[in-house]
Each structure stands twice: as C-alpha cells, then as structure tokens.
Amino acid sequence: MAKVFVTVDEIKEESRFIDTRFSLTNADEGLQLYKEGHMNGAVYWDLNRDLSDMTSKEGRHPMPKKEQLQSLFERTGLRYEDIIYIYDQGGMPFAARAWYMLKFAGFPNVYIVNGGFSALAEKFEVTTAQKEYAQTTLTLQWQEQMYAAREDVKNIADGKEQATLLDARAANRYRGEHEPLDPVAGHIPTAKNFDWEQVKKGASLAPTEELLAKVEKDEEVVVYCGSGVTASPLFAVLTEAGYEQLRLYVGSYSDWITAYEVETGENK
Structure with a gap:
C-alpha cells in the first residue's frame, strides 16, 4: 500500500510543513488562522489563490496550469528530496487537494497529517513568524x-x-x-x-x-x-x-x- 497519511508521532521535525487550512464559507479564514499561529517553518497555500486557477471557466475550483503550480512550488522553496507534511484543520479536504497537486507534479515524499493542526500543535512549536525560503528551480515529472x-x-x-x-x-x-x-x-x-x-x-x-x-x-x-x-x-x-x-x-x-x-x- 502507498503511504499517504501520517500521525504526528511519525513526523520528523526537520521536515517541511504546508498549512492549507481554509473554509469554503469564509475564504479569508484559513490565512487568518495561519497568521494567528502555524507550525514552525510552515508556508501557507490558499485553496483559491494557490491550489486553483480561478481565472479558468473549468469548474468552481479549476485545475491550475502546470506553470502556475511550478511557480508555487519554486517560490515556496520546495525540492524533490524534501519530506513534506501537509495539514489542514483535520478531516478536511484541503490538505488532500494540496497533496494531489504535489503528487501530480511527481514529488515522492508527500504526506497528509491526520489530526490536522490541533494534533501537531500538541507536539511541535507553533509560531506566528513566517519563514522565507530561497526560490528553487525544479524539473518536474508530471504524472499525467x-x-x-x-x-x-x-x-x-x-x-x-x-x-x-x-x-x-x-x-x-x-x-x-x-x-x-x-x-x-x-x-x-x-x-x-x-x-x-x-x-x-x-x-x-x-x-x-x-x-x-x-x-x-x-x-x-x-x-x-x-x-x-x-x-x-x-x-x-x-x-x-x-x-x-x-x-x-x-x-x-x-x-x-x-x-x-x-x-x-x-x-x-
């Protein structure tokens, strides 16, 4: 079986965190939650701005273009060798959306955190500091x-x-x-x-x-x-x-x- 989900006990602290908390009824809520506190080193990906191409007419949350996804990954400072843990509020669809986009781009070590932010906050440092990562250059292996x-x-x-x-x-x-x-x-x-x-x-x-x-x-x-x-x-x-x-x-x-x-x- 492919490993998709992890518990907080399986996470190594030196890994990359991506915060995808969001609300379909309040589009500003996720970013606000991130600003109030997130995992140390976590970057925030917004469902509408980062994980959808809202200029497209192909549905309500259209698939981003490949160049849009590549730009997101590179400006976030991701590398293929990174171990990446994605979280939302827990039991929500937003971390799975980001996981899908990363797997579509060929990232090998991407996992969804079961339990979400609350479970992580019990074990790892929560901060309001927003870490800046150096931009990377990626050659992506798209999984069509x-x-x-x-x-x-x-x-x-x-x-x-x-x-x-x-x-x-x-x-x-x-x-x-x-x-x-x-x-x-x-x-x-x-x-x-x-x-x-x-x-x-x-x-x-x-x-x-x-x-x-x-x-x-x-x-x-x-x-x-x-x-x-x-x-x-x-x-x-x-x-x-x-x-x-x-x-x-x-x-x-x-x-x-x-x-x-x-x-x-x-x-x-």
Missing part, C-alpha cells in the same frame, strides 16, 4: 495518469472507455434531489456515489470497508465532486488502500454541466 479532463470523462460516460466514475458529493446532491451550488441538479451519467464525509473519523481520514466495496482494486476509477476539492480525500484514501488506477476529474460536476447533460436517481 492521475488527471482526467472533461473529454476523458465523456468517453467513460458514453461507454467508449472502461472506467468507474465515483461521485464524492452527498447522496441527495448526487441523486439530484438537492443542489445548493450548481445551476443543474444530478450527476454525471453512469457515476456511482460515495459521500467523501464517510471516510472522516473525527479529525482523520481513512479508507472504509464501504468505500472499498464500492470499487474494485483492478478497476480504473475516476473520482469527482462538485468542484474537485472534496473528491481529493477519496483519491487519497483509495491510494492509501493500494488502488493504483486512479484519476481525479478536477473540473468535476461544475465543469461537466457547462457542456453535457446529467442524470438523476441512483446507479448501483
């Missing part, structure tokens, strides 16, 4: 097999490509009974559903028997949600469980509905 574009998903929905679409939203949104964010209710045709919040246990994320029963290890699986954020935890926990044929449709449902029809109800 981790990413699904809209047309890839269309081929799956049309039966031209064999893969399972897995919708990470709440069941009532998936079935089209309730849609608080997008103008059209429903899901991408053929998709199954597994609410990402079912892999939460307090401030931690972990695979569950129910999730592993939903998709087989030898299946090709494409996960999506509303805007690509809450699908990231499903991608991460399936990776932890040893699933290797995984892709994330970052544009997700909010991108799909700009071009294609949806269906409602439930697929078993």
Whole structure:
C-alpha cells in the first residue's frame, strides 16, 4: 500500500510543513488562522489563490496550469528530496487537494497529517513568524495518469472507455434531489456515489470497508465532486488502500454541466 497519511508521532521535525487550512464559507479564514499561529517553518497555500486557477471557466475550483503550480512550488522553496507534511484543520479536504497537486507534479515524499493542526500543535512549536525560503528551480515529472479532463470523462460516460466514475458529493446532491451550488441538479451519467464525509473519523481520514466495496482494486476509477476539492480525500484514501488506477476529474460536476447533460436517481 502507498503511504499517504501520517500521525504526528511519525513526523520528523526537520521536515517541511504546508498549512492549507481554509473554509469554503469564509475564504479569508484559513490565512487568518495561519497568521494567528502555524507550525514552525510552515508556508501557507490558499485553496483559491494557490491550489486553483480561478481565472479558468473549468469548474468552481479549476485545475491550475502546470506553470502556475511550478511557480508555487519554486517560490515556496520546495525540492524533490524534501519530506513534506501537509495539514489542514483535520478531516478536511484541503490538505488532500494540496497533496494531489504535489503528487501530480511527481514529488515522492508527500504526506497528509491526520489530526490536522490541533494534533501537531500538541507536539511541535507553533509560531506566528513566517519563514522565507530561497526560490528553487525544479524539473518536474508530471504524472499525467492521475488527471482526467472533461473529454476523458465523456468517453467513460458514453461507454467508449472502461472506467468507474465515483461521485464524492452527498447522496441527495448526487441523486439530484438537492443542489445548493450548481445551476443543474444530478450527476454525471453512469457515476456511482460515495459521500467523501464517510471516510472522516473525527479529525482523520481513512479508507472504509464501504468505500472499498464500492470499487474494485483492478478497476480504473475516476473520482469527482462538485468542484474537485472534496473528491481529493477519496483519491487519497483509495491510494492509501493500494488502488493504483486512479484519476481525479478536477473540473468535476461544475465543469461537466457547462457542456453535457446529467442524470438523476441512483446507479448501483
């Protein structure tokens, strides 16, 4: 199995920390929390400014361009040999989003801290000082097999490509009974559903028997949600469980509905 999640007891203090705390209902909250106190040496990555390309029309939290990600990694002073620990409030999707971006860029030693900031604060120094790192120059090894574009998903929905679409939203949104964010209710045709919040246990994320029963290890699986954020935890926990044929449709449902029809109800 691939190691994705760590507890605070597994962390070495000389490692790099990335703080990704955020709130989908208050976009300023994460940075404010960081300024009030963070792990010593931690840099802050904002969901909207750093981990999304909000100028793109491909969904509500569009995939950053490769050059945008490279610039983020380099100005943050990251190196491929770094051991990188990412945290959010714990049991949230934001650290998993950053983890996905770093793995997409080929970083080998990247981990999500289960327990989040609170667990770290019990063991490591918390500071308000913001450390500046020297800019690096990286030659990135992009892992294209981790990413699904809209047309890839269309081929799956049309039966031209064999893969399972897995919708990470709440069941009532998936079935089209309730849609608080997008103008059209429903899901991408053929998709199954597994609410990402079912892999939460307090401030931690972990695979569950129910999730592993939903998709087989030898299946090709494409996960999506509303805007690509809450699908990231499903991608991460399936990776932890040893699933290797995984892709994330970052544009997700909010991108799909700009071009294609949806269906409602439930697929078993």
